Amino acid sequence: MKQRRTGLLLLIGVIIVLALLPMLVNNYWLRIATGALMWAGLACSWNMLGGYAGYINFGHSAFFGLGAYVTALLMGDKLAWPFFATVPAGIVVTALFAIMIGAPTLRLRGAYFAIATWAFAEVLIQFTSVMDFTGGIGGIGLPPFLDERFFYFAMFGAAALTYLITWALFERSRFGLKVKALRDHEPAAEAIGINTSLVKLQTFVLSAVTASVFGAIFAYWVTFINPKSVFGGDITDQMVVMVLLGGLGSLWGPALGGVGLFVVNRVIWMYWGDTAFYIAILGAAIVLVVLFMPNGIAGLFSRDGAKSGAVLDKAVGKVVGDGQGGPN
Amino acid sequence: MSVVEGKTAGAGDPILVVRELYRHFGGIKAVNGVSLEVGRREIAGLIGPNGSGKSTLFSLVSGTVAPDRGQIRFDGHEIGGRKAHAIARLGLARTFQIPAMFDNMSVTENLLAAAAEGHWQGARDRAAETLALLTLDHVADNRASDLSGGQQKLLEFGRVIMRQATLILLDEVTAGVHPNIRKIILEAIARLREHGITFLVIEHDMEMVRNVCDRIIVMDAGRVVASGSFNDIVRNSEVMQTYLGRPQ
Numbered sequence: 001m002k003q004r005r006t007g008l009l010l011l012i013g014v015i016i017v018l019a020l021l022p023m024l025v026n027n028y029w030l031r032i033a034t035g036a037l038m039w040a041g042l043a044c045s046w047n048m049l050g051g052y053a054g055y056i057n058f059g060h061s062a063f064f065g066l067g068a069y070v071t072a073l074l075m076g077d078k079l080a081w082p083f084f085a086t087v088p089a090g091i092v093v094t095a096l097f098a099i100m101i102g103a104p105t106l107r108l109r110g111a112y113f114a115i116a117t118w119a120f121a122e123v124l125i126q127f128t129s130v131m132d133f134t135g136g137i138g139g140i141g142l143p144p145f146l147d148e149r150f151f152y153f154a155m156f157g158a159a160a161l162t163y164l165i166t167w168a169l170f171e172r173s174r175f176g177l178k179v180k181a182l183r184d185h186e187p188a189a190e191a192i193g194i195n196t197s198l199v200k201l202q203t204f205v206l207s208a209v210t211a212s213v214f215g216a217i218f219a220y221w222v223t224f225i226n227p228k229s230v231f232g233g234d235i236t237d238q239m240v241v242m243v244l245l246g247g248l249g250s251l252w253g254p255a256l257g258g259v260g261l262f263v264v265n266r267v268i269w270m271y272w273g274d275t276a277f278y279i280a281i282l283g284a285a286i287v288l289v290v291l292f293m294p295n296g297i298a299g300l301f302s303r304d305g306a307k308s309g310a311v312l313d314k315a316v317g318k319v320v321g322d323g324q325g326g327p328n
Numbered sequence: 329m330s331v332v333e334g335k336t337a338g339a340g341d342p343i344l345v346v347r348e349l350y351r352h353f354g355g356i357k358a359v360n361g362v363s364l365e366v367g368r369r370e371i372a373g374l375i376g377p378n379g380s381g382k383s384t385l386f387s388l389v390s391g392t393v394a395p396d397r398g399q400i401r402f403d404g405h406e407i408g409g410r411k412a413h414a415i416a417r418l419g420l421a422r423t424f425q426i427p428a429m430f431d432n433m434s435v436t437e438n439l440l441a442a443a444a445e446g447h448w449q450g451a452r453d454r455a456a457e458t459l460a461l462l463t464l465d466h467v468a469d470n471r472a473s474d475l476s477g478g479q480q481k482l483l484e485f486g487r488v489i490m491r492q493a494t495l496i497l498l499d500e501v502t503a504g505v506h507p508n509i510r511k512i513i514l515e516a517i518a519r520l521r522e523h524g525i526t527f528l529v530i531e532h533d534m535e536m537v538r539n540v541c542d543r544i545i546v547m548d549a550g551r552v553v554a555s556g557s558f559n560d561i562v563r564n565s566e567v568m569q570t571y572l573g574r575p576q
């Protein structure tokens with residue numbers, strides 16, 4: 001109870017600081033804060049399926065990029081849609097693709113799903129690179145809108161919404177019980193009436209569409225995108241590391257991991273002017289977290305944080321097939 | 329004793345009818361032409377040596393494993409080959425021989441998950457009652473993976489209770505548990521039975537089979553080889569020696 005109140009006070013404090021931030025910092029730091037909120041939201045988005053359902057998505061950038069490209073294409077000269085109308089369009093397109101990828105593969109062992117999502121992102125890179133209407137490798141520009149505060153609050157809103165959805169759906173409802181049950185033991189989840197294929201697909205679609213919203217805002221924010229900048233595998237890699245670092249399947253861990261790693265990234269960029277070093281840190285972070293802190297930062301604060309990597313075990317088990325599928 | 333087929337034991341139409349059910353795994357004929365019936369409100373015991381196909385039969389009936397061929401009729405529905413969740417929603421619940429915990433969820437959440445599909449009204453109250461009935465209230469907030477083996481068996485039994493099922497399949501729920509826990513489980517079975525619930529239980533403990541089961545079905549090598557009352561089965565020394573060893 002006491003812990004819960006501390007958590008709530010902390011959350012209110014964070015919200016107040018974030019709401020006032022544009023008045024407290026200059027535009028340079030505001031841009032960094034905007035990016036941090038985006039990555040926090042993306043980490044939460046990946047965590048919905050990866051952490052709560054235990055299905056590893058190695059191509060989450062596909063959905064981020066779909067949101068970005070739909071917004072870019074619809075806001076272009078020919079169509080000139082207003083930004084806010086492009087977001088729901090991106091959500092619909094993303095949901096359709098997620099169903100197309102997820103429906104056949106989520107029934108199988110997690111390895112098929114992991115490969116399918118990775119391949120899907122690769123296909124989108126190739127596709128947008130050769131197509132004229134997407135601007136090919138050169139990419140595509142958007143009408144510039146240079147209000148940093150707008151983008152800050154847009155990312156803040158999207159991140160807050162993603163966090164709220166995660167909390168309400170995965171931590172506070174029976175839907176969350178179903179998702180966690182199937183993560184931990186699919187045959188037993190089926191045996192208590194849970195349509196595991198459907199629940200997995202619903203979770204995947206939710207995870208995909210939240211990523212697309214961040215992609216849409218991102219495209220409008222940076223005013224120029226190309227296949228690598230929004231579909232690139234390094235985007236997914238970062239989400240995965242952020243979630244692992246923060247705590248797989250935890251509510252606030254991934255958000256913290258997202259903010260933390262992004263800020264490190266920017267600081268390195270500030271001092272060294274390039275981010276090759278950051279990639280090395282990313283790799284080292286993965287190894288260290290998996291070996292020594294398999295429950296991430298959130299695990300250090302939870303009562304059973306000592307229990308090594310139990311959620312990670314489930315997710316890895318789904319990929320390699322640890323026999324958990326056996327009925328006996 | 330001859331192969332017994334279609335023996336009606338309970339009153340009215342049987343709740344479960346299995347006809348010529350087959351499931352092979354590669355060359356292993358795990359279930360090889362099983363036919364049996366379970367009457368309403370009956371507690372039927374399923375016995376047989378290790379590897380005789382008892383657990384596989386449970387998996388076929390509950391939809392966890394798809395049959396190669398054969399018919400399964402549960403409560404008026406033809407369920408052979410249906411998805412496990414669909415069969416569960418018709419009112420069939422099962423336990424697994426190796427406790428199938430939701431490891432990273434609390435004990436209470438394990439119970440609530442069982443009510444998430446179909447019986448959510450009052451689930452929290454029923455979870456609290458079930459915890460008390462199974463003496464798990466003091467570990468309600470623990471993670472399921474932190475429970476002892478016996479407590480895990482209790483928790484899985486608790487999930488079955490939460491399902492409010494009409495037919496319950498129990499796969500060796502009392503195997504290897506402390507006598508106190510066994511007593512709790514037996515009392516819970518007796519209570520549920522008063523509510524008209526039917527049981528099919530896989531059991532190795534002949535004392536429990538004698539005390540609890542109305543009728544016994546004996547499997548060997550993927551087939552039903554005998555069926556009858558405890559005394560019928562015990563009197564048949566051939567069955568006893570071949571399949572069960574001596575009871576005392």
Ligand SMILES: Nc1ncnc2c1ncn2[C@@H]1O[C@H](COP(=O)(O)OP(=O)(O)O)[C@@H](O)[C@H]1O
Nearest residue numbers: 328353356358377378379380381382383384385
């Ligand atoms: N999923 C499976 N894959 C391969 N063989 C299996 C599988 N499930 C059960 N078997 C085999 O089927 C036979 C019957 O097993 P089981 O139904 O568990 O017997 P029982 O519960 O009576 O001990 C055994 O030989 C077992 O090894």
Ligand SMILES: [Mg+2]
Nearest residue numbers: 382383384425
């Ligand atoms: Mg068995």
